[in-house]
Amino acid sequence: MTKAKPNLEGDLQDQAHHEYSSELGVTTVQVARLPGFRTQSGGDLPFIDIAYQTLGRLSPQRDNVVLVCHALSGDAHLAGINPSTGRPGWWDFHVGPGKAIDTDQFYVICSNVLGGCGGSTGPSSINPATGAPYATDFPPVTLREMVRAQAMLLDHLEIPRLLAVTGGSMGGMQALIWATDHPDRVDTCIPIACCLAHNAMQIAFNEVGRQAIMTDVNWREGRYYGRPLPRHGLAVARMVGHVTYLSDYAMHEKFGRRLQRPALPEDLFPDFFSVESYLQYQGESFVKRFDPNSYLYLTKALDRFDLLNQRPAREVFGPVQARFLVISFDSDWLYAPEQSRELVRLLKRANLPTTYLNLTTPYGHDSFLIRNQEFSRAINHFLTGEYRKLHGVGVRPAAERHP
Amino acid sequence: MNRFLYDEVLHWIPSRGRVLDLGTGDGAFLERVARERAAHVEGVERDPNLVSRCIERHLIVHQGDLLDGLDQYSKASFDVVLLLGTLQELIDPLTVLKEAFRVGDQVVVSYSNFAYWRGRLQLLFTGHAPVTRALPSAWYRTSNTHFFSILDFAAFCADVGMRQVRQLWFNPGGRVRRIPNLRAEYAASLLQAEPGSALARHREESVH
Numbered sequence: 153m154t155k156a157k158p159n160l161e162g163d164l165q166d167q168a169h170h171e172y173s174s175e176l177g178v179t180t181v182q183v184a185r186l187p188g189f190r191t192q193s194g195g196d197l198p199f200i201d202i203a204y205q206t207l208g209r210l211s212p213q214r215d216n217v218v219l220v221c222h223a224l225s226g227d228a229h230l231a232g233i234n235p236s237t238g239r240p241g242w243w244d245f246h247v248g249p250g251k252a253i254d255t256d257q258f259y260v261i262c263s264n265v266l267g268g269c270g271g272s273t274g275p276s277s278i279n280p281a282t283g284a285p286y287a288t289d290f291p292p293v294t295l296r297e298m299v300r301a302q303a304m305l306l307d308h309l310e311i312p313r314l315l316a317v318t319g320g321s322m323g324g325m326q327a328l329i330w331a332t333d334h335p336d337r338v339d340t341c342i343p344i345a346c347c348l349a350h351n352a353m354q355i356a357f358n359e360v361g362r363q364a365i366m367t368d369v370n371w372r373e374g375r376y377y378g379r380p381l382p383r384h385g386l387a388v389a390r391m392v393g394h395v396t397y398l399s400d401y402a403m404h405e406k407f408g409r410r411l412q413r414p415a416l417p418e419d420l421f422p423d424f425f426s427v428e429s430y431l432q433y434q435g436e437s438f439v440k441r442f443d444p445n446s447y448l449y450l451t452k453a454l455d456r457f458d459l460l461n462q463r464p465a466r467e468v469f470g471p472v473q474a475r476f477l478v479i480s481f482d483s484d485w486l487y488a489p490e491q492s493r494e495l496v497r498l499l500k501r502a503n504l505p506t507t508y509l510n511l512t513t514p515y516g517h518d519s520f521l522i523r524n525q526e527f528s529r530a531i532n533h534f535l536t537g538e539y540r541k542l543h544g545v546g547v548r549p550a551a552e553r554h555p
Numbered sequence: 556m557n558r559f560l561y562d563e564v565l566h567w568i569p570s571r572g573r574v575l576d577l578g579t580g581d582g583a584f585l586e587r588v589a590r591e592r593a594a595h596v597e598g599v600e601r602d603p604n605l606v607s608r609c610i611e612r613h614l615i616v617h618q619g620d621l622l623d624g625l626d627q628y629s630k631a632s633f634d635v636v637l638l639l640g641t642l643q644e645l646i647d648p649l650t651v652l653k654e655a656f657r658v659g660d661q662v663v664v665s666y667s668n669f670a671y672w673r674g675r676l677q678l679l680f681t682g683h684a685p686v687t688r689a690l691p692s693a694w695y696r697t698s699n700t701h702f703f704s705i706l707d708f709a710a711f712c713a714d715v716g717m718r719q720v721r722q723l724w725f726n727p728g729g730r731v732r733r734i735p736n737l738r739a740e741y742a743a744s745l746l747q748a749e750p751g752s753a754l755a756r757h758r759e760e761s762v763h
Contacts, residue, residue, distance in 0.1 A: 477610070496617065497627040501763060508617045509606050526603065530610050537613030549611075 174240050175248045176255065179232025181205045181264075183271055186304045195291020198280055202305045203228040203271025204263035207247065208255035210311075215543060217311050218253055218535070219302070220262040221319030221326035224393070224450055225442065227270030230262035231255075237441075245523045250550040252528035253535065257550075258315065265326075266301040267293040267449040275445035276377065287445060288374035295322070295457045299329040303337075315542070316535055318342035320520035321487060322450070325457050328495075331474040332459065340538045341474040342531060344520045345484050347491035348498070349458035354486065357396050358451040361389030365444045374445050386444040387435030394434050399483045399516030403427060460498075469502035476506040477534045479527070481519040507534070557725045557741045560665055561587070564639070567663055567721065567745050568592045572634040575599070575659060577621050577651070578641035582609035588637075589614070597633075599625070622647060625654040630761045633659040639743075642666050643699045649715060656748045657758045661720070665743040670704035670736050671726070688727070689740045705736045708744070716752020721745040 181203050189197040205228045210217065220230055220243065231247035233240055243262075246252040253260055264270035267290070275290040282289075306314075317330040317338055324346025331341040350358075368385030370376055395403075407427040415422045460468055476499055480492035489510045499506040509530055513519040520527070536549045561584055568574055572594045576585045579598030582605075589596045598616040600606050609616035617627060622645065636659030638651070643666050645651050655662045667689035674685030684694050692698075703711070705724070712719055724731040724739035731739040748754035 493619075493627070500617075500627045501629050505615050506617070507606075507610060507615050508619070509610065510603060510618045512603050526607055530607050533607075533611045533613070537610075541613065 172240055172244075174232050174244050175250075176207065176232030176244070178235050179205060179207065179229070179241065180235065181228045181271060184305055184308050186301070186308060189266070189297075189301065189304075191291040191293055191297055193291050195293075197273060197291070200266060200273040200301055200304075201271065201277070202263050202266070202273075202301055204261060204305060205230050205232075205241075206309075207231060207260040208258050210259040213543075214310075214312060215315060216258045216539070217314050218258045218260045219306070219314050219317045219330070220247065220253070220260060221299075221302070221317065221323035221330075222262060222265070223319065223321040223323050224447075224454065225390075225438065226323070227268065228262050228264040228272070229270070230260065242521065245521070246528055246531070252531040252550075253318075254532060254550045257539075258535065261306070261309070261311070263302055263305050265298040265322075265450065267298065267446060267453065269443035269446040272301075274443065275374065275449060276443040285377040287377060290445070290449065293449060293453055295325055295453050296329050296333060298453070299326050299333060302326070302330075303334060306337075312337065314338050315539060316340040316342055318344065318531070319346075320344040321346055321517065322454055325454070325459070328459055331472050331476075332468055335471040335473050338472075338474045339542055340477070340534070342477045342479065342534065343492075343495065344479045345481055345487045345492070345517055346495075347487055348460060348495055350455050351491075355455045357392060357486070358455050360392050362448050362451060364388035364392070365448060368444075371444065374448075376444070381439065382444050383436075383439045386439050386442065386447060387432070389444075389447055390438040390442075391431040391435045394431060396486045397516060397518040399485070399514060401483065401514040402516055402518075405514075406430075465498045465502060469499065469504060472502070472504055474504070475538060476504060477530070478506060478508045479520075479530065480508075480510045481513045481516070482510055483514050484517045484519060486517040557727075559729050560723065560725045560741050560743050561639075563723050563725075563730075564637075564663055564665065564743055565591055568594055568635055570594070573632065574635050574637065575625075575628070575633040575655075576637040576639070577625075577655065578638065578644075579605075579609060579614075579616065581605050582612045582614045582616065584639070585609070585614055585637075586612045621645060621651045621654075624650075625658050626763075628658040629763050630657050630758055631660065634661065635659060636662045638662060639665045640667075643701045643703065646700055648701065652715070652717070653754055653757045656754045657761050660747075662717075662746045663743065664746060665741060666703070666708065668705050668724075668736065668739050668742055669702040670706065671740045672737050673740075675737075687740070705739065705742050708742065712744075712746070716749040716754055717746045718749055719744045720747050 183201050183203045189200045226242045229241040231241040231244040249256045264272035267274045279286045317327045319327050324343035327341050327343045331338045365385035368382030370380045371382040410426040412424045412426045412429040480489040496508045532550050574594045574596045576598040579585050579600045585598050601620050606618045636655040673687050677685040723743045724735035726740045
């Protein structure tokens, strides 16, 4: 195992990167207003807003589109510097000129999920019927509905097909839904660190987060808009979530048993560990950018997701045309490699061309957000290879142009 | 291994065949199989760095340990399963061969012959375990876990019910036709499971 010292790690959105510069410079997010949307549960939304970012240039044949789906805490700001926060997008390490998803070659789209709080319609959006935020009147949305909303966005942008759809964690699950629900629109699918359905442990961690929010006195059945936020609940939810994204190795390397500061007279307990301080910081910084109700809706959508949903795998994967690159990380204990292997087994038995890569990294579930050359190269070569196979003509791997 | 061996093994692969390569390494040979036999190829490799090299060659590759089985593949998915230069590294070669015969109709193995004359002389005159081109590492560094000769392999085949449909032997000069157990550094065999053998039963009884 490579035990390099962790430098930049974790969610780029929550890190203060004073020295960080993105090759993409400042990038922006746009919003598309799309016509009415009816959820499976019977909820009617008169219109939905979907926030999205596009990077790179669309080819005249419209055949170089890569759709990136974000994870639970992500948003449409994929890469480049966000002008309002000054921070890089969540996948800036892997999306940009000469990077894993090379914006010199591909037209890259990322949109904020339906139910989210990064510019797309969600519980914190204004309900046009009442003029007040939907709050918990927002219908419970599923991952499939998030993908359906994304498909509406692509129709709006007149994008017929995707060269690739990819994402990590919740984004990987959406990528799988794309391949199965829209088989005629997806050429390749790259699900990363995800699964076919949450197991009891994954649901359990999410439930701890939800209970933290819902038992915060400020939650008030979700109608906290215009009042104090259930910030402590959301911070605790983020703290427990964040721990599950790391590994014992990463935490040991970063914090060990170091103390954050000397004891103060007002301390209840004498030793304030660095890891406690870090988690509190993570919790507090998350509160500034995430809506507690969205956290409830998205984690519940994750827990309810089941790609097979009692159907035989043959039926689910029968119509699929995509070629797959499935990636997992050996230190990821939240979405363990065994879950990716189960996915791979089903894909292969359905005769779908599937490459599986289980990377050796020490950083746990967050590994897909971290700078990692092997990960970058695998995605880059897979994409350029598939583009060549599909269209005969080559786009060159980034490594050959940016030595 | 031996380039003559690879050149010959290519001819055992049916044109446009379905080929699974176990222990595919960096995929260099599998890429040749795909190109020169117009075959549908797929590899299995344990080392993530080598899996990445295969992805760079635009090959379909599965990262996994052969000893964990091949249950990601349905039975009879391949015409030929390749096991080149890997057999002597497998703690439990029979389990891997069972799985190879479950997913493939024929299996090609290649291995280094421990009874090659250079090795025999080294052992006889120096008293040390042989270190040769085919066995390049000292015993404590080698990834090999088993050491066997062409005769030993024939006995193994008879014991477990595999028929050697074709056999080829090589040394650095090329093909070896006579006294292979003494003169050949490498051997390759095209194998079939004998009907009724444990290997054949494993395939018949497999549910997927």
